[in-house]
Amino acid sequence: MLSGPSGVGKSTVVAHMRKEHPEVWLSVSATTRKPRPGERHGVHYFFVTDDEMDKLIANGELLEWAEFAGNRYGTPRAAVLEHLEAGVPVLLEIDLQGARQVRASMPEAQLVFLAPPSWEELVRRLTGRGTESPEVIDRRLEAAKTELAAEPEFDETLVNTSVEDVARELLALMNVV
Ligand SMILES: Nc1nc2c(ncn2[C@@H]2O[C@H](COP(=O)(O)OP(=O)(O)O)[C@@H](O)[C@H]2O)c(=O)[nH]1
Numbered sequence: 001m002l003s004g005p006s007g008v009g010k011s012t013v014v015a016h017m018r019k020e021h022p023e024v025w026l027s028v029s030a031t032t033r034k035p036r037p038g039e040r041h042g043v044h045y046f047f048v049t050d051d052e053m054d055k056l057i058a059n060g061e062l063l064e065w066a067e068f069a070g071n072r073y074g075t076p077r078a079a080v081l082e083h084l085e086a087g088v089p090v091l092l093e094i095d096l097q098g099a100r101q102v103r104a105s106m107p108e109a110q111l112v113f114l115a116p117p118s119w120e121e122l123v124r125r126l127t128g129r130g131t132e133s134p135e136v137i138d139r140r141l142e143a144a145k146t147e148l149a150a151e152p153e154f155d156e157t158l159v160n161t162s163v164e165d166v167a168r169e170l171l172a173l174m175n176v177v
């Protein structure tokens, strides 16, 4: 499981890793957040309405879910279990609250925290991505303070200075290489 503050580079690292190792399966989450330009339904997320999210939760279809910066996000349970049973390396990219839930239900899961080289660099990356309004950026930076403080809860911390290095370290932790 990979967690870390918004803008630290999780998606970038995972995309780089999967380009070279497509055998790593990345869970596609359901979210009530609106798609960013270029994001596709079923690829980056399953973009769902509030009602649809209510149903997924009520029917027990999510392994975990959380509200993050005003939107809900959850991991579809069935696909994760199928891939684990098939022996495929599974990666979840989820927030701190989700990571805590998975740790409780799957104690064997490995929790990896992706940290920024500095607070200033995190702000620079999140702002530089240009996908969020200043209000949303503030909200995400507020959440980032809590996430950075929870770093000791994780099994491993990787500092995202070089995307290539972090991708390699993550693969090694997953025993893929
Ligand atoms: N708990 C949980 N968090 C998720 C899930 N999918 C994504 N997230 C997290 O939600 C947060 C916001 O994701 P997103 O809106 O895509 O923004 P980004 O992380 O800045 O690219 C990030 O911390 C994600 O890791 C999920 O299924 N469950």
Ligand SMILES: Nc1ncnc2c1ncn2[C@@H]1O[C@H](COP(=O)(O)OP(=O)(O)O)[C@@H](O)[C@H]1O
Residues within 6 Å of the ligand: 004, 005, 006, 007, 008, 009, 010, 011, 012, 013, 125, 126, 128, 129, 160, 161, 162, 163
């Ligand atoms: N190691 C890095 N060095 C410099 N910029 C990076 C690095 N990793 C990611 N970025 C940039 O930071 C921004 C946020 O990355 P992104 O992968 O969207 O973060 P997250 O998925 O954690 O929210 C993007 O513009 C990305 O190109």
